Each structure stands twice: as structure tokens, then as C-alpha cells.
Amino acid sequence: MRPETLAIHAGYMIDPTSGSLTPPIHLSTTFERALDNTYPSGYVYNRDNNPNRAELEARLTALEGGVTCATFASGSVAMMTLIQALKSGDHVIAPFDMYYGIRVILQEFFVDWGLSVSFVDMTDLQAVADACRPTTRLIVIETPSNPQINLTDIAQLAEIAHHHGALLVCDNTIASPIFQQPLALGADIVVHATTKYLAGHSDVLGGALIARAQLPIFDKVRRLQKIGGAVPSPFDCWLTLRGMSSLPYRMGAHHANGVAVAHYLASHPKIERVLHPFLPTHPQHDLALQQMRGYSGLFSVLVKGDAEDALGITRRVHLFKRATSFGGAHSLIEHRASIEAPGSPTPKNLLRLSVGLEHPDDLLEDLEQALAD
Numbered sequence: 586m587r588p589e590t591l592a593i594h595a596g597y598m599i600d601p602t603s604g605s606l607t608p609p610i611h612l613s614t615t616f617e618r619a620l621d622n623t624y625p626s627g628y629v630y631n632r633d634n635n636p637n638r639a640e641l642e643a644r645l646t647a648l649e650g651g652v653t654c655a656t657f658a659s660g661s662v663a664m665m666t667l668i669q670a671l672k673s674g675d676h677v678i679a680p681f682d683m684y685y686g687i688r689v690i691l692q693e694f695f696v697d698w699g700l701s702v703s704f705v706d707m708t709d710l711q712a713v714a715d716a717c718r719p720t721t722r723l724i725v726i727e728t729p730s731n732p733q734i735n736l737t738d739i740a741q742l743a744e745i746a747h748h749h750g751a752l753l754v755c756d757n758t759i760a761s762p763i764f765q766q767p768l769a770l771g772a773d774i775v776v777h778a779t780t781k782y783l784a785g786h787s788d789v790l791g792g793a794l795i796a797r798a799q800l801p802i803f804d805k806v807r808r809l810q811k812i813g814g815a816v817p818s819p820f821d822c823w824l825t826l827r828g829m830s831s832l833p834y835r836m837g838a839h840h841a842n843g844v845a846v847a848h849y850l851a852s853h854p855k856i857e858r859v860l861h862p863f864l865p866t867h868p869q870h871d872l873a874l875q876q877m878r879g880y881s882g883l884f885s886v887l888v889k890g891d892a893e894d895a896l897g898i899t900r901r902v903h904l905f906k907r908a909t910s911f912g913g914a915h916s917l918i919e920h921r922a923s924i925e926a927p928g929s930p931t932p933k934n935l936l937r938l939s940v941g942l943e944h945p946d947d948l949l950e951d952l953e954q955a956l957a958d
């Protein structure tokens with residue numbers, strides 16, 4: 586089946602007791618045993634599993650082309666659980682421009698538990714190969730990266746990882762499985778903040794890990810998920826599933842709107858540069874065409890001038906809202922250096938845009954008046 590169909594039907598079942606077409610939300614924390622002492626439904630306790638979570642995990646597995654999925658209460662705890670499945674003395678290679686919260690998890694917490702971490706420029710394949718050690722277990726990549734929108738060559742990184750006996754872990758939050766399929770390109774595990782495009786309405790946190798095969802590390806992940814319980818609630822799963830049914834169509838609109846806004850800004854005299862992988866001016870445009878079928882609404886611009894010039898634009902927009910995150914229907918604009926830790930490598934004149942689902946002409950008019958000043 587094709588993604589549009591999988592996004593609606595994978596893991597879906599009409600409720601057998603009521604015939605309800607929309608799945609009921611199973612709030613019960615516990616499930617009854619049969620007279621023979623078995624659990625006929627397979628469900629025992631809500632931390633272990635739940636029908637809403639099972640449906641969400643089945644749908645994510647299908648969309649990413651994997652064999653198994655574990656969902657979590659946030660994207661950050663999904664990644665943290667994968668790190669917890671490692672051993673003291675193991676080594677992880679991660680991007681120097683990785684998602685801030687996950688960088689904190691690695692540096693502030695797991696280094697104290699004996700994990701070694703190297704932060705590397707993932708566009709430099711030789712640097713990644715040179716960073717590999719006999720103890721390297723995971724190479725973590727985020728492509729495109731945020732907020733500088735650098736791409737990582739997934740197929741080449743998979744080769745490097747496998748050559749050194751490590752697994753390739755790819756954060757696919759920004760491109761979504763509609764536009765990028767890391768497992769098909771050789772990655773072993775995909776990570777998602779379902780909070781963003783998958784759920785798609787800025788109203789529910791969630792995370793997921795999807796694996797290409799029944800990997801030993803994934804058995805440990807599953808056990809940590811069930812024993813620790815950093816799981817999404819049944820309602821969180823239900824909201825995420827509802828959002829996912831329109832994912833392919835939303836991504837098509839995010840792509841079209843994002844490209845329209847990026848083209849407009851690229852020719853605006855007050856903009857120095859637009860960082861968008863589907864503009865031919867992006868230094869890795871060829872790689873974008875090679876490994877992505879399209880792009881989301883998240884990209885960055887460098888404003889001519891300094892932080893004050895960039896912040897001025899965020900004060901004059903009306904439709905674009907001044908907020909962090911991305912992936913929802915509302916367009917957002919953010920001065921990233923203001924939210925990142927002091928010393929972050931993000932240029933002070935960088936604005937990140939999350940182009941939403943409004944009509945593109947209204948978005949262009951909004952930016953035109955904000956840039957006119």
C-alpha cells in the first residue's frame with residue numbers, strides 16, 4: 586500500500602465491541618484475565634501496552650518501512666531510552682549541530698555514567714570515519730539539521746557505521762517518512778519527535794524509535810519502555826493517530842508553501858541567504874534530490890544586518906507567530922540564537938521559519954509588510 590493509505594489503515598481496526606469507526610480511547614490501566622488464566626487480548630497492564638499505543642506503533646512501523654516500533658512520551662525520551670540501552674564505556678558519534686535537548690542528555694548526564702561522545706560535522710565523511718573507535722556503538726544523525734539545514738548522506742553514513750560495527754540512527758523528524766525513508770537507505774533505527782509533523786497540530790508531545798530489523802539493542806529498548814514507562818498516554822496516541830491520517834497531504838502543502846516562501850525571500854533585498862534544501866542555491870541540493878522526495882516547511886534565513894534586524898522582523902509579522910517548535914498548521918518564526926544556550930554556533934542574524942498550512946499568498950503578504958519598514 587502507498588503512504589496515503591498506510592497513514593489511514595496501517596494497524597487500524599474497527600472496534601469489535603461497538604463497531605465504532607473512530608477508535609475508542611482505552612483509558613483502563615489493567616485488563617482482565619480469562620478463566621484459564623491467560624490474557625486473550627494480549628493486553629495486561631497499560632505501561633506494557635495498550636490498544637491505542639499498539640495501533641500507533643503499527644502505523645509508524647508501516648510508514649517508515651521497519652519491522653518494529655516503540656513509542657514514548659516525547660521525542661527526547663525516545664532518544665534517551667536508546668542511549669540508556671548502551672553500556673558504560675560505549676562510544677557514540679553525534680552531530681555537532683544536533684537538537685539541543687539531546688545534546689544536553691548526552692553531555693550532561695550520560696558522560697557521568699561512562700559514555701563517550703564525539704560531536705562531529707556529519708557533512709565531513711572522513712571526519713566521521715576518523716572518529717570511529719572499536720567501542721563505537723551508534724552514529725546518530727539528524728538530516729536535515731536544525732536550524733542550519735545541513736544534510737547528511739544517509740547511505741554513505743550507513744556504510745561507514747556498518748564498516749565499524751556500529752548502528753546508524755537517523756532522526757527523521759524534519760523530513761517525515763513521506764519525504765525521506767532512512768531505513769531503505771541503510772539506517773538501522775529511525776527516531777521521531779511525533780510532536781512535530783507526524784501529529785501535526787501542535788497539541789501533543791510524543792516520540793518513537795523504529796527499527797529495520799529485530800536488533801538486540803531494540804530488545805533492550807522495548808524492555809526499558811515497558812519497565813520504565815516513559816510511554817505516551819492512550820489519548821496522546823489517539824491524537825497522534827488522528828493527526829497522522831492527513832500526514833501525506835499536509836506534507837505536500839508544507840512543501841509547496843515552504844518553497845514559495847523560500848523563493849520569495851531568496852530574492853528579497855533585506856535577506857542575505859535562504860537555507861532551504863530544495864532551492865538550487867543550497868550547497869547540498871543534489872543530495873536533497875537524491876535522498877528526499879520533497880521537503881517540509883522548516884527552513885532558515887540569514888537576515889542582512891544583526892540580531893536586532895532579525896528580531897525587528899519577528900515583531901512586525903502578524904500571521905507568523907513568535908514561537909518555538911514546528912510541524913503544525915500555524916506558521917511560526919523564531920530567532921534561534923535567543924532560545925539556544927550562550928555559545929551556540931547559530932548565527933545571530935538567523936531566523937527559522939516553520940511554514941504552516943495557510944494560503945501561501947497571505948504568508949507572502951505578511952512577510953512583505955514585515956520586511957518593508
Ligand SMILES: *Cc1c(COP(=O)(O)O)cnc(C)c1O
Pocket residue numbers: 658659660661662684686687727731756758759777778779780781790791792
Ligand atoms: C523536537 C525535536 C526533538 C525532541 O522532541 P520532543 O518531543 O520535544 O521531546 C528531537 N529531535 C528533533 C529533530 C526535534 O525537532
